[in-house]
Amino acid sequence: MQSQPMHSQQDNDPDAFSYAFVEQDEEDDYLKGGDGNVDMDHIHMQQMQLQMDQLSSTLMGNLDLEDDFEGGHGMDNIPVQLPSHACAYCGLHDPASVVKCVSTDKWFCNSRGNTSGSHIVQHLVRSKNKEVSLHPDSPLGETILECYNCGCRNAFLLGFIPAKQDSVVVLLCRDPCLQMNALKDMSWDMTQWLPLIDDRSFLPWLVKVPTEHEQLRTRQITSSQIAKLEEDHPQATLEDLDRPGVDDEPNSVQEHYDDGYQYQNIFGPLVKMESDHDKKMKESQTQDNVFVRWDIGLNKKKNAIFTSNRPDADFRLVPGDEIRLRLGGGSAMVYGKDWEGTGHVLRLDESEVTLEMRNSHVPVEITDGYCVDFVWKATSFDRMQSAMKTFAVDDTSLTGYLYHKLLGHEVEMQTFRTKGHAATGLSVPGLPELNPSQLLAVKGVLQQPLSLIQGPPGTGKTVTSASIVYHLVKQNNGQVLVTAPSNIAVDHLTEKIASTGLKVVRLAAKSREAVTSIVEHLTLHTMIKSLVSPDKADLRKLMQLKEDQGELSSQDEKRFKSLKRNAEREILQAADVICTTCVGAGDPRLSNFRFRQVLIDEATQATEPECLIPIVQGAKHVVMVGDHMQLGPVVMNKKAAKAGLNQSLFDRLIRLQHRPFRLRVQYRMHPCLSEFPSNMFYEGTTRPTCVWANYYCSVT
Incomplete structure (x- = not known):
């Protein structure tokens, strides 16, 4: 809603002038802490007018900067029921000192209290909002701060300049309006532009800064309380934080669980917390006035x-x-x-x-003039929740042995008998010969229902994983599902597995089908387009028609989806290996498939619920490859991370004394570089390959 120009009480004076504000980049030490980064987007603003020759005297008089408490703006005189425009942090409700956040419809004052920034600026930074409005009873009246030229409302980009000839102050945004040559030709002195927000507070002539006496008589609030209000309980009040149960910490993850229901009851709320946080972050990622x-x-x-x-x-x-x-x-x-x-x-x-x-x-x-919004989708989190529910209620989702091992129960060790090519040799066509530690890992995981492979940097995890997948296929126990938390990791492993001669299909999310991949020819959506069999003639015609026209009639669209679905199922059923992300394992196109053999690459970078998605597709044989000494899963919600959501399943199994196979030959780094991480993190067990060793000896 476009606000009216802001005027002083001398609106009818012919010498009245207009002014504008520009937002400041608040990326200082205070703003860089934790989630304190502010969204620097463009928002719409407006022209406001004041009388320049009476700016100081009129505003300062109306703002009542003296320690006058006869009117009762301090907490001692605040009624039990605070007015709606009282500061949500401290309760101060002087109309001249409060500003409304347009997005949240809450009021905050320009006081610092016991914190390093004013309450309104702290709220804007932590909530990632930018639009503000002055109080109707303030000296400047009810006004939404806007740029005079483009309408940007981002308070952190707004500033004001006086005109060169007229008694005028203009609100302009720093970018792009301040740099526009067309505006420089006007009677405005661009060199005198000053931001509306300075030293983490609004300028006092715009929003009154309460005196020390006033601030002492308000409700005191700490930075930690502000963080709880903004990040954990955005709908709560300061009084709510003192009520029992409001700030309860979630249950922490455990090493052992009684059953799948307890597992779900602990991880479910943590995934929900991360989902809510991710939604809040994504939906705040808006850009305005974009070219x-x-x-x-x-x-x-x-x-x-x-x-x-x-x-x-x-x-x-x-x-x-x-x-x-x-x-x-x-x-x-x-x-x-x-x-x-x-x-x-x-x-x-x-x-x-x-x-x-x-x-x-x-x-x-x-x-x-475009606005750019990030569209948040709950697909990843919904599939995690669904996997945990399946883990708890579906006895056929994985074997009883794996079920109890994942819960941390003591169960008798099981082994598999190797057969086929793996019984006589472990060499794989298209891949280099394996070193002793890789051979030991491949042979070991083929015999165990649940295996961990620890691969320090540069030790050949991808080659080892591809070798394992090759031998799993040759066991003739069904298709192998290969997953990883990231698309890049899946693509690289897909490429390596395909070099062995196996029939591999890369299943990508529909939203990524237009994204170029190094294994484009192996993706399901590309294979669909390459079908040349006579029985797929109708599908090819409809695909061509849709590409030419951009859309199909409702009848043709229905038939196209049916033909495409059948073709996708045929391609997937014919594959030896299906590669996708951990979340992609929950794709509806795989809903009727059961995968007895599952390999999860980069397993230490996935959360437990994320790893659970491919496992509950009928797993009997699970291999996890990663390195718990490197970076773990990325969890943005601090409470969820503190409760243990940032611990991988791989890491928990290590804590449960599940011994991993460690790859020991390092191919990537010079011995001088690899010696420190080997001694520091891997007990000195990793060593350079003979190529590096010979080079090292020759130069020393």
Whole structure:
């Protein structure tokens, strides 16, 4: 909603002037701590007018900067029922000292209290909001701070400048308006631009800073209490934090569990906490006033290219992510109506993002004024929750032996008899000969229902994993499901396994089908397009028709989906190995498949519920490859991480005295570099390959 220009009480004076504010980049020590990074997006602002010659006297008089408590703005005189505009932190409710966060509809004051920044700035930083409004009874009236030129409302980008000739102050955003040559030609002295937020608080002539006496009489709040309100209980009040049960810590993960229900009851809330945190972070990743360049891809689809200027650490964009473009403001008026469209990230080139749009009807004639929203999806977390439920209630989801081993129960050791090629030799076509530690690992995991392989950096984990998969296939115990937490790890392992001559299919998420891969020819969606058998003629025709027209009739679309689903099932059933991410193992296209043999690569980088997704697809034989001495799973929610969600299943099994096979020959690093990590983390058991050893001897 566009606010009215902000005026002083001298609005009818012919010498009245307008001013504007610019937001400041608050990435100092205070803002860099924890989740304190602020979203630096553009938001819409407005022109405001004041009388310059009476700015100091009129505003200072109205702001009542003296220690006047006759009106009762301190906590001692605050009524039991605080007014709705009272600061959500300290309760101060002087209209001249409070500012409303437009996004949360909460009021905060310009006081620091016992913290390093004003309460309003702390709230904006921690909640990742940017739009603010002044109180109707403040000296400047009810006003949403906006840029005079572009309407940006990002308070951290706003600043003000006085005009060169007229008694005018103009609110302008730092980027891009302050740098525009067209504005420099106007009667404004751009060199005098100053930010509205300085030293972590709003300028006092805009929002009154309460006196020390006033601050002492308000409710005292600490930085830790503010963090709890903003990060853990955003809907709570300070009084709520003192109530029993409000700030209860979640149950921590254990090494042993009684049954699958206890496992689910502990991990379920942690996954929910991480899901809520991820949703909050993703939905706050909005950019406004974005310039978009339009292009047409080789597949004739429209591509939107824009620059992402998100500096905060929480912003993580990867190919395949879904993005929504919205057109609003003046540009929408040019287009004639509001417009929005969705697409997925096709490429990331430094800060430049290429978005492939789903709809071909896009306003290519308009290049500015776009809003970019991150579309959050709960797919990953829903599949984790579903896997934990399956683990608890479905006896056929995995063998009883694996069930009890994963719960940490003491069970009698089981072994498998190797057969086929593995019974006589372990060499694999297309792969280099294995070293002794790799041979021991391959032979050992083929005989055990649950195995761990620890591979320090550069010790040939991928070759070892590919060798294991090859021999698992030759055991004739069914298809092998190969997973990893990241798409890059899956692609590299897929490539290595395919070099052995096995029939491999790489199953990618539908949102990533347009993303180029090093194993593109092995992906399911590419194989579908390459079908040439006569019985697939109808499918090929419909695919071509959809590519040419962009869409199909409802009847053709229904038939196309049916034919495509059948073709996908045929390709998957014919494969020896299916490779996908851990979350991808829960893809509906695999719902009717049962995988008795599962290998999880980079298992130490996945959370336990994530690893559980491929395991509960009918596993009888599970191999996990990783290194618990390297980085573990990334968990963004601090409480969930503290409770143990950032501990991998691999790591817990190590704690349960499940001994891993360790790869010991290091191929990647010079001996001088590998000696320290070997002694520090691996008891000196890793050694350089003979090539490095000979080189080392020759130069010494």
